[in-house]
Each structure stands twice: as C-alpha cells, then as structure tokens.
Amino acid sequence: MREFMDYVHSAFYEATGWRRDNSYAALNATTDALLNFSTPRGLRLTLSALASPNFATSYQLGSVGVVDGSISYLFSSVPLRVLLTPQSENVPLPDLLRSYRPLTPVARRDDPSLRRPDDTDKTNESLLYGRLYLPRSQLEALLVRRLSPAFQAQFSAVSGQHLRNGGTALGLLQYDVGRYALEGLASTDGGLLGFRGVYNFGGDLSSKKHTQQSTTSPAENGSGNGDKERIYGRFSTGGEIYYGTLNKSGGISIGARFATLPDHKGTPLSATLTLNPLMGNIAANYAVMAGKDCSLATRMEFNIFSYESSWAVGMELWRKPFARSRSFNAKLEWRLDEPEKPTEKKMAHKKVDKEEAENDEKEYAGVVKARLDQNLRLGVLWEGRVKSLLFSLGSGIDLKMMNKPFRTLGLEVQFSS
Amino acid sequence: MAFNFNWSPLTADAEFYSRARDLLTKALNKSPKPPIIVDDILVSEFNLGTVPPDLEILEIGDLAEDRFRGIFKMTYSGDAYLTLKTRVQANPLNTYLFSKPEFTSPQPLAAASGLTIPLSITLSDIKLSAFIILVFSKQKGLTLVFRNDPLESLKVSSTFDSIQFVRDYLQRTIEQQLRNLMMDELPAIIHRLSLQLWCPDQANKGVETPKEETDEEGVNPLSSPPLDPVDANGNVLDPSAISEISLNGGGETQSLFSQKNLLRLAALTDSHRTLSLFTPGIRDVVFRAWSGCADRADVATPTVSSPNRVRTNSHAGVTGTTYTFSDTGSTLHGSISSRPSFASVNASTGLGVGSNVRSRPGRKKKNRVVNLRKTKSEAVTPDNQSEAGTLTPASVNIPLSEPLFDNSIPEEDELQDDPFTGDHFHPQTLMNDMGENSLTLEELTSALKDLKMLADATANSRKATPEKGSPRETPSAKAQSSPDLLDQDWVMKMASEIARRVYDEKRSQQRGKWDESEDAPPPAYEASPQSPLSR
Numbered sequence: 001m002r003e004f005m006d007y008v009h010s011a012f013y014e015a016t017g018w019r020r021d022n023s024y025a026a027l028n029a030t031t032d033a034l035l036n037f038s039t040p041r042g043l044r045l046t047l048s049a050l051a052s053p054n055f056a057t058s059y060q061l062g063s064v065g066v067v068d069g070s071i072s073y074l075f076s077s078v079p080l081r082v083l084l085t086p087q088s089e090n091v092p093l094p095d096l097l098r099s100y101r102p103l104t105p106v107a108r109r110d111d112p113s114l115r116r117p118d119d120t121d122k123t124n125e126s127l128l129y130g131r132l133y134l135p136r137s138q139l140e141a142l143l144v145r146r147l148s149p150a151f152q153a154q155f156s157a158v159s160g161q162h163l164r165n166g167g168t169a170l171g172l173l174q175y176d177v178g179r180y181a182l183e184g185l186a187s188t189d190g191g192l193l194g195f196r197g198v199y200n201f202g203g204d205l206s207s208k209k210h211t212q213q214s215t216t217s218p219a220e221n222g223s224g225n226g227d228k229e230r231i232y233g234r235f236s237t238g239g240e241i242y243y244g245t246l247n248k249s250g251g252i253s254i255g256a257r258f259a260t261l262p263d264h265k266g267t268p269l270s271a272t273l274t275l276n277p278l279m280g281n282i283a284a285n286y287a288v289m290a291g292k293d294c295s296l297a298t299r300m301e302f303n304i305f306s307y308e309s310s311w312a313v314g315m316e317l318w319r320k321p322f323a324r325s326r327s328f329n330a331k332l333e334w335r336l337d338e339p340e341k342p343t344e345k346k347m348a349h350k351k352v353d354k355e356e357a358e359n360d361e362k363e364y365a366g367v368v369k370a371r372l373d374q375n376l377r378l379g380v381l382w383e384g385r386v387k388s389l390l391f392s393l394g395s396g397i398d399l400k401m402m403n404k405p406f407r408t409l410g411l412e413v414q415f416s417s
Numbered sequence: 418m419a420f421n422f423n424w425s426p427l428t429a430d431a432e433f434y435s436r437a438r439d440l441l442t443k444a445l446n447k448s449p450k451p452p453i454i455v456d457d458i459l460v461s462e463f464n465l466g467t468v469p470p471d472l473e474i475l476e477i478g479d480l481a482e483d484r485f486r487g488i489f490k491m492t493y494s495g496d497a498y499l500t501l502k503t504r505v506q507a508n509p510l511n512t513y514l515f516s517k518p519e520f521t522s523p524q525p526l527a528a529a530s531g532l533t534i535p536l537s538i539t540l541s542d543i544k545l546s547a548f549i550i551l552v553f554s555k556q557k558g559l560t561l562v563f564r565n566d567p568l569e570s571l572k573v574s575s576t577f578d579s580i581q582f583v584r585d586y587l588q589r590t591i592e593q594q595l596r597n598l599m600m601d602e603l604p605a606i607i608h609r610l611s612l613q614l615w616c617p618d619q620a621n622k623g624v625e626t627p628k629e630e631t632d633e634e635g636v637n638p639l640s641s642p643p644l645d646p647v648d649a650n651g652n653v654l655d656p657s658a659i660s661e662i663s664l665n666g667g668g669e670t671q672s673l674f675s676q677k678n679l680l681r682l683a684a685l686t687d688s689h690r691t692l693s694l695f696t697p698g699i700r701d702v703v704f705r706a707w708s709g710c711a712d713r714a715d716v717a718t719p720t721v722s723s724p725n726r727v728r729t730n731s732h733a734g735v736t737g738t739t740y741t742f743s744d745t746g747s748t749l750h751g752s753i754s755s756r757p758s759f760a761s762v763n764a765s766t767g768l769g770v771g772s773n774v775r776s777r778p779g780r781k782k783k784n785r786v787v788n789l790r791k792t793k794s795e796a797v798t799p800d801n802q803s804e805a806g807t808l809t810p811a812s813v814n815i816p817l818s819e820p821l822f823d824n825s826i827p828e829e830d831e832l833q834d835d836p837f838t839g840d841h842f843h844p845q846t847l848m849n850d851m852g853e854n855s856l857t858l859e860e861l862t863s864a865l866k867d868l869k870m871l872a873d874a875t876a877n878s879r880k881a882t883p884e885k886g887s888p889r890e891t892p893s894a895k896a897q898s899s900p901d902l903l904d905q906d907w908v909m910k911m912a913s914e915i916a917r918r919v920y921d922e923k924r925s926q927q928r929g930k931w932d933e934s935e936d937a938p939p940p941a942y943e944a945s946p947q948s949p950l951s952r
Contacts, residue, residue, distance in 0.1 A: 025524050140520045158518040170521040185523050190513060194523050240528055242510060249509030251528030274527035279508050281530035306532055 001040070001383055001392035002096050004048035004086075004416050005072055005129065008056045011084040012076045016122045016146050022106055022181045023174070024196040024238040027257050030270045031285035033099035034297035034314040035371050039379050039394035040410030048416035050086035053079035058416075072131035072140075078122060088416045089388035093364050096390070097383050099316050100270075100287060100295040102262040103234060106178040106200060109150050121149040136160060139167075150177050164189075179205060191245035198238030203261050205234065233260035233269075252278050280305035293318040314371035319384070321365035376400050377407075390414040438463050440610070444602045445501070452515035455533050456504035462539075468495030470545070476914070478907065484554035486907065488914075491567075493545040500539045507532040535576070538587065540595070542572035548918075550911060559611035560604065564915055567599050568592065 013020045021029055042064030050056045056074040061067070085091040107121070108114040129142040138160035145153050152174045159167035168189040175182045182197040239254040255274035260266070272285040280303050287297040295316040302309045366384025376399035383392045396408040438460045445458040470493035478486040506512050510529045514522060547567030552560040573591050577583040681697040688696045 025526055027526055138518075140518075142520075156521050158521050160518070163518065168518065168521045170523060187521065187523055189517060189521070192513070192523060194525070196526075240525060242523065242525060242528055244509070244513065247509065247513070249513065251508065251510035251525060253525065253527035253530070255526055274530075276527050276530045279530055279532040281527065281532065283527060283530065301530070303532055306534060308533065 001390065001412050001414060004046065004058050004414065005056065005074055005131075007096060008050065008074055008076070008080060008084065008086075009127070009129070011080045012078060012125075012127045012144070014083050015076075015078040015080060016125050017107060017120050017149075018146065018152060019104055019107055019176060019178075019181075021101070021104060022176055022178070022198065022200070023183060024181075024198040024240055024255070025183070027198065027236060027238065027255050028272050028274070028285055030100055030259075031272065031287045031297045031299060031314075033101075034287055034295060034316055034369070035285075035299055035312045037099070037314075037369055037371070037379070037381060039381055039396050039408060040392055040412045041408050042410050044410065044412040046412065046414040046416075048086070048414065050081065050084065050416075053081040056080075056086075064410075066135070068133065068135050070131055070133045072129065074130075075128045077125045077127070086416050087388070088385070088390045088414060091390075091416075093367065093383075093385060094318070097367050099297075099369065100268070100289045102268060103259050105204060105261075107176070108178040110177040110179055122146065123148055133160075136162070138162075150175055152176070190247045190249075192242060193245060194240065194242040196238065196240035198236050200234055200236045202258075203232060203234035204263075231260065231266065232264040233258055250278075252276065279303070293320075310374045312371060312373040315369070317368045318364050319366050319368065320363060388415065390416075434463055436610075440606050441499075444598065444606060452512045453506050454503055455506050455531075458501055458503045460499065461502045461537070462498065462500035464496075464498055466496035466498070468493075470495065472549075475548070475918075478911070483556075484552075486552050487550075488564075488911070488918075489549045489551060491545065491547050491549050493543065495543070496541075497543055498539060498541040500537060502535065502537045504533045505536050507534050538573060538575045538591065540571060540573055540591065542570070544569040544571070548915070550915075553611075555615060558608055558615055561607045562604050563600055566596055568596055571595065 010020060020026065042062055044060065044062040046058060046060045048056065048058040054076050056076075058072045058074075059069070060072075061069040085095075105116060107119050108116075109121070123146050125146045127142070127144040129140075129144075131140040132138070133140075138158065141157045141159075143155045147153055154172040154174065155169065156172075157167060157169040165188075168187060170185060170187045172183060172185045178200070180197060180199045183195070185194040185196075186192070187194075235256065235258050237254075237256040239252070241250070241252045243250040253274055253276045255272060257270065257272040259270035260268045262268075268289040270285075270287045272283075274283045274285075275281070281301065282304065283299060283301045285297070285299045287295065289295045297314045299312045300309070301311070366382060369379075369381040369383070371379045378397040378399055379394070380397065381392065381394035383390070385391070390413070392412040392414075394408075394410055395406055397405045398407050399405065441460045441463065442458065445460065450458070470491050473490040473492075475488040475490055478488075480486075508529060508531055510525060511531045514525075514529050545567045546569050548564035550562045550564060571588075571592055573584070573588045575584070575587050577587070678699070681699055684697045685699065
C-alpha cells in the first residue's frame with residue numbers, strides 16, 4: 001500500500017508545482033507499480049494524521065515474528081490541506097492506489113508564454129521528514145528544498161548501527177525546465193556520483209497549437225480534428241551514468257519512453273525501452289489501460305552477453321462494490337431504489353462532469369493486483385476500504401514449490417485523519 | 418612397528434565421492450554468501466588423486482585395539498583437485514545496491530540490471546604441510562585437528578584466468594577461504610564421516626561443531642596489537658613502533674598493554690596477597706599456575722626480565738618428555754579445592770591431573786606412552802619437573818575469579834623480605850615471557866582452540882559444565898565424567914606438548930643442531946637450584 005507519508009510528500013510537490021515524474025528515474029514508474037508492487041509481510045497497523053495543514057504524523061506498528069514499529073513526522077512549509085484528503089474514510093482510492101498513472105503536463109519553465117495558467121511555482125519552500133524505526137534504532141531523514149522555480153535540492157540520510165560506517169547520505173540536485181530535466185546525485189556510500197537526464201518531445205511539446213488547445217479545453221482536443229484513432233502522446237528519452245569513486249565501479253543506461261497523454265482518445269498506453277550497454281541488458285516494458293477498471297503490464301528482459309532472459313506480467317483490476325443495498329425507505333415500501341434520473345444529468349452535464357468523475361472514482365471498493373514472473377513467483381494483493389479503514393492483504397506465492405507455496409503473507413491496516 | 422595406510426580403498430568406495438561432495442557443498446553454502454555470489458556453490462568435481470600424503474609419526478600417545486592418539490607431520494603434494502561451480506553477479510552497481518537502505522538508494526533505472534556469469538573454479542596442485550593431531554576411538558569416531566595452518570600453496574584456475582586482476586583476487590580469496598575450511602570445517606566433516614562409518618548410532622546425535630568456542634577465543638595481544646597502544650610515558654605509539662617492539666620482544670613489551678589491564682592485574686595480585694574480596698574479572702588471559710614453588714625466587718624480582726629467566730621458562734619444557742609429575746602439589750591445595758576455578762586451572766595445566774585420573778582405580782586402562790624421541794640425558798630433578806609442568810603456558814578460558822593460594826606458609830616466611838613474594842601472577846614477568854615467546858604463544862593459542870574444539874566434539878553429548886575439571890572435589894562426579902576429563906586432560910597435555918615442540922623446532926632452527934640444545938643445560942637450570950625452596 002502506498003504509505004500516507006508518500007501521499008503527503010507528493011501533495012507537497014503538487015502544491016509547489018514540481019513535476020515528480022519528469023525525471024529519468026521515473027521513466028518506468030507505471031510498469032514498476034504494476035510489476036514490482038510490494039506485498040505486505042506480517043501484520044502492520046498504521047495510524048496517520050495531518051495534524052495541521054503543515055504537519056503530518058504517522059505511527060506504525062508491525063509484527064513479523066517480532067514486534068517493531070516506526071514513528072514519522074513530516075513538516076511542510078506549504079499548507080497541504082487543500083490538495084489532500086487525509087481522511088481514510090473519504091480519500092479517493094484511485095488517487096492512493098492506482099498503478100497506471102497518466103502523464104502530467106510538463107511545466108514549461110523554459111518558455112513562459114507556453115505556461116499553463118494553473119502552473120504555480122512556489123520557491124523557497126521546504127519539506128522535512130524524519131522517521132525512526134524503533135527496535136532497530138534506525139533513523140531516516142529527508143530534506144527537500146525548492147531553491148528556484150527550476151531547481152530543487154533533496155538530501156536524504158539513513159543512520160543505523162547495522163549499516164557500514166553507521167549510515168549513508170544521498171544528495172540530489174534536480175533541474176527541471178519542462179522540456180528537459182537533469183539530476184545530479186552524490187552518495188556517501190562508496191562515493192557514488194551520478195548524473196541523469198531526460199528530454200521530452202512530441203505530443204503536447206511538439207507545437208504551440210497543441211499546447212494551447214490542451215490548455216483551453218482538454219475535452220475538445222482530438223475530437224475537433226475528427227481523427228479519434230490518431231495516437232497522441234509524448235516521447236521521453238534519457239540516460240544515466242554512475243561512478244563510484246571509492247570502489248571504482250560504475251553503471252550506465254539509456255532509455256526511451258512513449259506514453260499517451262490524458263487527452264488521447266484511444267487506449268492509454270506506455271511503452272519503455274531501456275538499454276544497459278555495459279551489461280548488455282535490454283528491457284522492454286509495456287503497460288496499457290485496457291479498460292476503465294483494468295490495467296495490464298508486461299516486461300521482457302534479455303541479456304545479449306549471457307543470453308539470459310526474463311519476463312513478468314502484471315495486472316490491476318478495480319472492483320465496484322457488490323450489489324448496493326436498498327435504502328431504508330425503499331425497503332419499507334417494498335420496492336427497488338429509483339434509478340437516478342438521466343434527464344437531470346444531461347441538463348447539468350458540463351457542470352457536473354468533474355464531480356461525476358469523482359463520484360465514479362469514489363464508488364470503487366477496492367483493487368486486486370497480481371503479478372507473475374518467469375520463476376513462477378506469483379504476487380497477489382487486494383487493497384480496499386472497510387468503513388474508514390484502508391486495508392491491504394497480500395501474499396507471495398511460489399508456484400514451483402507446491403507443497404509450501406505461501407512464501408509471505410501479510411495484512412496492512414491504515415487509518416488516517 | 419609399522420602402519421599401513423591404505424589410500425586407494427578410501428576412494429574405491431563408490432559412494433565416497435558423492436558423499437564427500439555433498440558434505441563439501443553443504444559446508445560451503447552454510448555461511449552467508451557475499452552478494453556477488455548469486456547462486457549456490459556446487460562442488461562438481463572432487464578427486465583425492467593417486468598420490469597419498471606423507472605422514473611422519475611424531476608421537477603416539479595412546480594405542481590399543483579400539484583407540485589411538487598421536488601426532489603426525491603431514492606433507493602432501495599430490496594430484497588431488499576440486500572443481501566448484503557457481504554464478505556471480507558481474508554488475509558492480511547491482512551488488513552495490515544490495516543490502517543498502519532503499520531510502521538513500523540512488524534508484525537507477527536500468528544501470529543496475531544484472532548480468533550473472535557462470536563461474537567454475539578448479540583448485541589443484543595443492544601443497545599441504547601440517548602437524549596433525551589424530552584421535553580415534555571406536556566409540557567416538559575419528560577426530561583430526563590441524564595444529565598449524567596446513568595450506569602451503571595452491572593453484573586456482575577459473576573462467577577468468579585471462580584477467581589478471583580477477584585471477585589474483587580469486588587466488589587470494591580462495592586461499593583464505595580454504596584456510597578457514599581446513600582449520601574449522603574439515604575436522605567437523607571428518608568427525609561426522611567417521612561417526613557414520615564406525616558408530617552409526619551416534620551419527621545423528623549432536624555432532625554440531627562447538628562454534629561458540631572459537632568465537633570467544635583468547636586474543637593474543639602480541640599477534641594483534643592493542644587498539645590504544647601507549648609507551649611507558651603514555652604517548653601513543655605508531656604502528657611501525659609497535660611492530661618493532663613486538664618483533665624485538667624486549668622489555669618494552671609491557672607498554673603495549675593498556676593501562677587498564679595492568680591496573681586490573683595489579684588489583685588481582687593485590688587480592689592474592691590480601692584478604693580482599695574483590696577480584697577483578699579478566700577475560701581471555703594467558704594464565705600460569707604454580708603448584709610447586711620452585712621458581713619463586715625467579716618470579717619474585719619485579720624488575721624487567723633478564724634473558725636468563727625467560728629462557729628458563731621455555732627450556733623447562735625440553736626436559737619434560739616423560740611427565741611423572743605427581744599430585745603432591747595439588748593435594749597440598751586440599752583446603753581450597755572447593756574453588757572451582759582453581760581446580761579447572763589445575764586441570765588445564767594438565768599433566769598432574771591427567772596422570773591422576775588415568776591411574777585411578779576401578780577402570781583399568783591401557784596406557785602406553787610411546788616416545789619416539791631421544792630420551793634426555795639429564796637427570797630429571799623434581800624441581801625441573803615441577804617447573805616443566807607448571808610453567809607450560811596454557812590459556813585458560815575461565816575468568817580468574819579466585820586467587821591461587823600459596824601452598825606452604827613457611828616458604829612465604831622465608832621470602833618475606835621481598836614484597837612481591839606472594840605473586841603467582843606478576844604482570845611484568847608474565848608479559849616479558851610473552852614477549853619472548855610471542856610466536857610460540859600465538860601458535861599455542863590456536864592449537865588450544867583446536868584442541869578445545871576436539872575436546873568438545875568428543876564430549877558434546879554430555880552436558881559440559883564449565884567447572885567439570887574439579888575431580889578432587891566430588892569423586893562420584895569424577896567417575897561419571899571421566900571420559901570427558903580424560904579427553905580434556907589429554908588435550909591439554911597435547912597443547913603443552915605442542916608448545917614445547919614448536920619451541921624445540923624454532924630453537925633447533927636457530928641454533929642449527931637439535932642435540933646442541935640438549936647437551937648444554939640451559940642456564941636456567943643452574944639458576945633454579947639456587948632457589949632456597951628446592952626440595
């Protein structure tokens with residue numbers, strides 16, 4: 001399950017106008033969410049709250065044989081309440097749980113004339129986050145600071161006795177102007193230095209016309225041209241290079257992605273190809289939103305040096321609640337609930353459009369995710385809401401060992417207010 | 418007398434190799450592997466070859482139809498080989514990310530994608546040279562312990578032989594691993610195999626190797642210098658100075674020891690001399706026990722050691738080939754025999770107790786000591802005996818919680834004028850001795866570790882109480898635990914034997930001739946009769 005603090009964290013980025021997914025590291029985010037989701041282990045209870053608009057806390061208690069837990073605090077200099085529904089009773093599940101995420105429009109900082117009206121860059125804002133794991137006495141700390149509209153600095157550190165040298169720290173400097181984004185990083189562990197960048201083109205970035213169209217009204221795009229089937233998406237390509245100054249080792253990779261934009265009328269899809277020329281590894285990821293309630297993803301990997309290959313498939317299925325119980329009045333009168341009047345709806349179509357979409361999302365009761373890889377390891381996850389509690393029930397199953405297939409089994413329960 | 422060792426029938430057994438492969442595979446996969454090894458290590462080929470090792474019998478301690486104890490010198494340069502197969506991760510970034518916290522991970526997109534490479538390593542041209550202690554009994558199987566590091570040289574050939582760096586790395590790593598295997602794992606494997614062979618009923622009993630013993634082994638302060646070395650004035654020493662000192666082994670050695678330990682030792686000696694109830698706990702110390710007081714005069718001098726005395730201690734071992742060390746010393750201690758620590762100290766010093774237990778009535782034991790070495794020409798005086806017995810250093814694992822009492826008060830009176838008379842345990846002299854015998858001690862401690870493993874392996878089915886070496890206290894308990902005691906005593910005896918032997922070897926190398934050392938009695942012997950305590 002997506003942790004509450006991660007949810008708050010992304011709300012901070014939203015509030016400051018930073019595009020988290022415009023980064024080379026996030027090129028595979030959609031397929032990773034569908035194929036590499038983590039299944040819970042043991043029993044875990046989380047109690048979280050957005051205590052004030054700027055301050056969030058989260059307490060976690062878990063048991064995998066031994067009882068452990070964590071305490072975390074987050075402070076944001078931007079008030080977050082507007083952008084975030086902290087109550088687990090009301091939070092829209094797709095916001096929290098959906099794996100397939102459509103692309104967000106980039107913030108065109110290089111060309112102010114192309115900026116969308118709702119783009120607001122808040123500079124000199126910062127986020128502080130700390131988390132203490134209790135029996136292990138491991139401490140995590142994160143500091144995010146927006147230096148300028150295009151610059152953001154991140155510093156994260158972990159301190160723990162079991163780690164070598166007592167802990168590690170990672171510094172990350174991000175530069176994002178929309179069309180391209182660069183990142184430089186340095187880690188104390190092995191003196192690792194890294195550099196990565198991504199360049200976007202096509203789709204909403206290809207011409208002024210498209211941008212303006214999409215800013216005016218997303219609904220009119222495409223349909224105005226009449227070519228519904230024409231694929232409308234964005235290309236992103238980039239690369240990364242790492243070098244460990246202390247252990248004299250390194251790594252390099254290049255990658256490209258094509259993903260449809262939300263305005264695309266056809267089936268949303270995202271395809272990524274990554275190549276590691278040093279290790280001879282080629283990976284192709286493909287994710288598609290097959291229906292409104294279903295997303296599928298595959299990954300194929302091949303190594304041209306060792307001829308090793310691997311595959312993985314994953315899916316996500318959204319579930320509507322079971323047959324809605326009749327209202328009390330309807331029961332008394334021995335009749336079914338009256339269906340909602342379509343005429344009314346049509347009348348106020350434009351106004352209600354957005355609310356309706358939200359209602360649609362709200363009516364989801366849960367999601368089932370599953371994945372399978374070439375070692376016949378199956379991961380199953382069922383996430384949903386019971387009353388005001390969010391739960392996540394998952395298991396890792398090894399189909400090769402049929403006598404003892406359940407490798408892991410876990411249940412997470414989360415409550416936030 | 419001749420022994421006939423059959424090398425080929427061992428390998429003629431059709432199942433032998435498959436069983437040995439299984440055992441080796443298990444042993445190799447037992448410890449957690451580094452992240453670079455992504456698969457199990459598989460022993461794919463294993464052959465003992467046709468050339469048997471050369472065995473030279475140094476001593477046979479016990480010989481009967483159903484048991485055997487002895488020390489061998491083994492040299493091997495045969496055609497045995499071993500091939501291992503596994504898969505390694507070739508991407509350094511992948512292994513870098515392994516076991517790192519995810520929170521500070523740089524989260525590379527594809528730069529960490531793995532490349533696993535099958536690797537096969539062949540070990541051949543193995544050259545071994547070792548002292549082996551072999552204990553065999555029909556009931557307990559075969560126990561084999563290497564006295565020293567057996568591996569002399571080894572050829573490692575692998576898939577990556579063309580890359581110089583990788584080859585060197587593998588050679589180094591594998592030699593290290595193999596040393597561990599030989600010293601720690603192989604004795605356990607052989608013991609298990611022998612149990613299956615001779616006493617299958619015991620085979621599935623607990624034959625776990627006493628790992629915890631090896632963990633808490635005593636640290637030889639001279640092989641690994643202390644963390645906070647200071648000289649006599651408290652100035653911090655640099656590593657080169659330390660190595661110089663430990664090489665010279667001179668009177669400056671004591672300055673290597675931290676002030677804290679010296680204070681503790683001083684407190685201990687104080688508690689010996691007084692009625693103080695406080696005794697500091699000192700872990701992992703090398704302890705010397707006196708049951709006679711022949712060398713008191715020597716030890717009493719608090720000044721920095723003279724070379725003479727140091728040699729006394731070491732030479733004493735030379736004479737002690739036949740240990741007829743009686744129990745007189747320990748019977749004198751009857752009043753304090755209820756102190757467990759003392760009893761076990763005495764037991765581990767070994768010789769007197771060992772002979773005592775062996776000659777006890779009730780169970781008749783065949784005990785033949787075959788001495789394959791030249792007998793000493795010198796008359797063995799009681800003084801020398803006790804010296805030989807008591808001065809043999811032995812590292813005792815138990816904390817020195819109880820002081821050793823002086824066994825005769827008149828002696829105390831005689832030497833009243835010297836303030837350090839009562840000290841059985843004088844830090845300075847102890848450390849000087851250690852400095853002189855640093856190599857011997859180092860080897861000895863490792864030998865003792867091995868021997869302890871051996872003792873535990875043979876006695877593991879019983880509940881081993883730390884104070885099991887108090888035979889005089891409870892005769893009934895003695896009868897019960899006598900086999901253990903016997904083994905342990907023998908083991909301790911062996912330890913002292915080895916210390917002596919190692920010293921002999923060193924000395925014979927130094928002085929060129931073996932006999933020379935025995936012809937001229939060391940100056941120490943002239944010194945010890947001068948002691949007013951000679952009986």
